[in-house]
Amino acid sequence: MKILVCISQVPDTTTKIAFTDNDTRFNEDKVQYIVNPYDEWYALVRALELKETLGGNVTIITVGNASVEAIIRKALAIGADDAVRIDMEAADAWSVAKSIADYASDKGFDLILAGKETIDYNGSEVPGMIAALLNQPYIALGSKLDVIGNSVSVEVEIDGEVEVISTALPCVVSAAKGMAEQRIPNMRGIMAARTKAISVLSSTEQPLVKVHKFSLPKPKSEVKLIDADQMDSLVQLLHTEAKVI
Amino acid sequence: MSVLIFAETAKGSIKKASLEAISYGAQIAAQLQTTATAVVGGAISNEEAARAGEFGVSKVLLATNLPGHFDPMLVEQLVLKAVEASSAKIVVFSHDYAGRSVAPRIAARLKAGLVSGAVALPDTSSGFVVRKNVFSGKALAEYQMNTEVKVITLLPNSVPAQKNGSAAAVEAFDAALAGVQSSLKIEKKVREHKGGVLLTEAELVVSAGRGMKDPSNWNIIEELAETMGAATACSRPVSDIGWRPHHEHVGQTGIAIRPNLYIAVGISGAIQHLAGVNGSKVIVVINKDPEAPFFKAADYGVVGDAMEVVPRLTEAFRKFKAANS
């Protein structure tokens, strides 16, 4: 099995969000970056499990400038065999997906795995675009994935029901919670990661959409405290003041 | 220059999230002084399909030869054909499973700009600017879309469906899918939805966390939810340790929801939890610790022991229902 796992860098989940340059750029000052949890915990770990049972190779790919090397090392420490970095600012889903699809088009990957969405731009866009560009089937939001012979069988939750979708390899699948369990890299993995190869490629793909302004949501007004034995008045407030019931 | 909206059906009618998308697409068309068409996949009657007109579209293309279940590969073909037939320049989906599966493929095929999870109507006063949530709801971003064709997925529960039209003209739409072999096989339903309210579509949600101490204490949460007609949700640790099913886990690494009312019981309000629920219109927090961070994100707060407060709240809802029915 030759597996490609798309990983992206996102701000740590506790990051305080702020903007600079007239609210046109995310303020990266003092921001800690992590591997997008869906990519690391589910897509990458499931790829490694498949390799452990079926043999093969797991390559990770990320689109970003040199600052993303730290998260690449983390993914290598968890167990990926090698890494590709496409040296370009990840400006939108199209430019990322096109660069990855161009790279993957002649490499013969059996399976491309990605996360369900990035926790910064929350797109759910990149893997579906990669699949379309490679003319491959795409199964979104898999919470369980098995490879059976020449095909994959993927459980997905659609409107509260679980369905099993299968398709022939090669294909693209995005990973949601449940596909695997998070793995913590061990010392041996961390040491081994230091000598694994990262190939750096370039791309000139241009973005199709652009953020022109960020803003923060309106701050919530002060909480209204209700006495624990006044639940009737809480229900009244929800009816007359908040108008949600 | 027209607008095309993809709509899905469930149990013989157009899904609620799709009606929101239809209404959204129709409002964009009105803004741009053009027409809106809905393409409907799934088994519904002509009369049901015509109801899309009440939400502003003038025409419905009713696909005649799709299988009964949702198949993203066939829907992709259907929408591409419908884009061609209606010369649409703006294509709208709901940001649900279908939208997430198909919209990126359509955008890539047409080299169209894509903004997914839009939360407001576009600003078309200069250019075409679409607003969406980013950083898991901790911020908003305005996207400039300049491509000739634009694809937008609309976040459910963010722009309410508006009725402002009458029945639409329904046209049987043969997208020539009969000969198309889907590359997907949709095998079986593992767990059929058991009735009750669907978390992702629910307007009222009751959610609980580690403060419940033991899974057996969830009976009071379920009773409250049932009384209100609400869906149930939970924090991540609770689903990780198997107290509650994974599909109830909301937050940054679970699902994001935007109900009208979110009642959080025994949940501390960690930033990763808030990321999945901060789109709720009204938040009620019940926690025995007055310092719990969740109170900062709440509209109404009750400081107290869940075991006592929740049954009282259930009782209060019962009385309210009895008086208002």
Ligand SMILES: Cc1cc2nc3c(=O)[nH]c(=O)nc-3n(C[C@H](O)[C@H](O)[C@H](O)COP(=O)(O)OP(=O)(O)OC[C@H]3O[C@@H](n4cnc5c(N)ncnc54)[C@H](O)[C@@H]3O)c2cc1C
């Ligand atoms: C990368 C990452 C991603 C994460 N993603 C998510 C996510 O998607 N969703 C999520 O929920 N969490 C997520 N978390 C975990 C998150 O940080 C918190 O640990 C978690 O939300 C805490 O769950 P809790 O509030 O149920 O439990 P606790 O933090 O233990 O809080 C329990 C609360 O119950 C109260 N309580 C105790 N007894 C009672 C009582 N009798 N009556 C009333 N109140 C009582 C306590 O005062 C306390 O506030 C993530 C963490 C990380 C690092």
Ligand SMILES: Nc1ncnc2c1ncn2[C@@H]1O[C@H](COP(=O)(O)O)[C@@H](O)[C@H]1O
């Ligand atoms: N810059 C990137 N480099 C590599 N993979 C990415 C990048 N951005 C997104 N992805 C992959 O695509 C998935 C969905 O991202 P998005 O469409 O941005 O929500 C992520 O979980 C990653 O697996």
